[in-house]
Amino acid sequence: MSESLWRPTAPLENLRRRATLLADIRRFFAERQVLEMEVPILSRRATSDPHIDSIVADCSGAPAFLATSPEFGLKRLLAAGIGDCYYLGKAFRNGEAGGRHNPEFTMLEWYRVGWDDHRLMIEVGEFLSWVLKISHVRSYSYRALFLQHLDVDPHRASFEELKAVLARVLEISFEPAGRDECLDLLMSHHIEPAMGEGITLVYDFPASQAALARVEEDELGVPVARRFEAYVGGMELANGYWELTDAPEQLRRFEADQRYREDNDKPVNPFEERLVQALEAGMPACAGVALGVDRLLMLACGAGRIDEVIGFPIDRA
Template sequence: MPDWQPGAGLSQLRARAGLLAAIRRFFAERDILEVETPLLCGSGITDPAIEPLIVAAGDSLSAQRYLQTSPEYAMKRLLAAGSGPIYQVARAFRDGEAGARHNPEFSLLEWYRPGFDHHALMAEVAALVCACLGERPWRKLSYRELFRQGLGLDPFEVDAGELERVARGRHDLGNLEGDRDFWLDLLLTHDLEPWLAGQGLCFVYDYPASQAALAQIVDHDGVEVGQRFELYIDGVELANGYHELTDAAEQRARFEADNARRLARGQPARPLDEYLLAALAAGMPACSGVALGVDRLLMLACGEADIRRVLAFSWERS
């Protein structure tokens, strides 16, 4: 007999409803428009670290579709069409992500602020989180400062060999191999995220240019950085934001570079989102945007350590 009962209790279901109401109240007070965009998309994300779920072609679908990993591309098309500031609470889907903090289907809050840089958006993200969880202090650390304070390393100056030496000195990594970004990411997840658990509400910003994703790249203190940020609360990664790239040619080049990396890793290339590229070419306003995990925010609000305790029905129960 299958276990048909929900994973979340009534108190968690009520907490979710209250959280969604608080989110909508926050944006209504700021006159930010709520929008909806399709879950089924004609092109999948090119990022090698993210795999979409695929819906096969059928009677009503002439070709396969991808369940969105984020509403980002469609929302940027709305921005280019003159929407002004917008937000969305959406379902998102990512293959291969399940566990205490991941579910393949999850709730994502995403919003965009024309005229904001990533620092202005960090302040608004902090305001939203405090509106949902209660007032608390928050701080910002650059990626460079994080590595210096947490590990005594300058991530922009140390070479890949030294990063590997430090990582192997701290962990039993067997035959693991990788490039410079691989070792930076390993040290971040295995050493610095636990260190961030003692830092409360903390933003990390200005990542290496090689990790810029969809963010603008600028020269800062003699090094190129991607103007993006991540928010951690008690060591839990909650949000990822960008001072958004608006250059269509540069965005196409990054998509193509992503696909080259995918092919080198044995992953299939993904079709480029030509709608997004056309919107960028037409002119998307300078803006910053952020995606925040609603389920993880609810976990923090409820004091839960497992995402399955705040979902009515997790992947295993649906």
């Protein structure tokens, strides 16, 4: 065994910068009277998101799951009347390790009661500008980006049309599974690298990518997901929603996720039915956003890999 494996992978200066950043984040929200909340990071319920896998633990002889985000706990607090709130702490996702990922990571998630996605998008831009000292903030609809970079309407193009665009701009050795996979590949491999410097906010995603966001018609009468993503220099940092408050629709989406998992041989675990109960009780209209603190610190430090801003990533934990 190497004698150096006890050492942190991040330079100590970056770890000191992390401590300063966490204090700055708490000051940002204290000044805006947003309360810091704690929620469980070990639960009897798992994420149902088909694209995220929970880490399973044995707890008193029964399975428990490390939280992939604080979302469900915070929304239950919102339904109980806590008001504007945030979480700053650890989250866990299985199988996510690499230059920008670690299975254990630091997440910032906050909720604003009475706000929609566009109002929260402004605050996210202000937050990122303040932390990173960047003044250039621009916003585009998802449609506008695809028209600008690929001359295709992502909401109306057929699967065949999207495959043709994909073949024109990217080399892939497999058949995409559907429209959303085509769109994701075009966004991540063609549009994101071309975003350039500064803060880019993208809103009105395809309705099929709504996750836990509301779906409403845009100015052209096309159903879109009322959610946004924030990028800096082409790196995705945050994902925000005008939150779904419809309990039956939430249950339908959970059940659809479970069917997808079953059909694709992915683990099917207990989903958070208590969120449905919270929505039935009356969660207030609100907007929420989750932001990756480690990636934010990478940008603040000019780091190229996540292990330059984490003391002990998974291979040294």
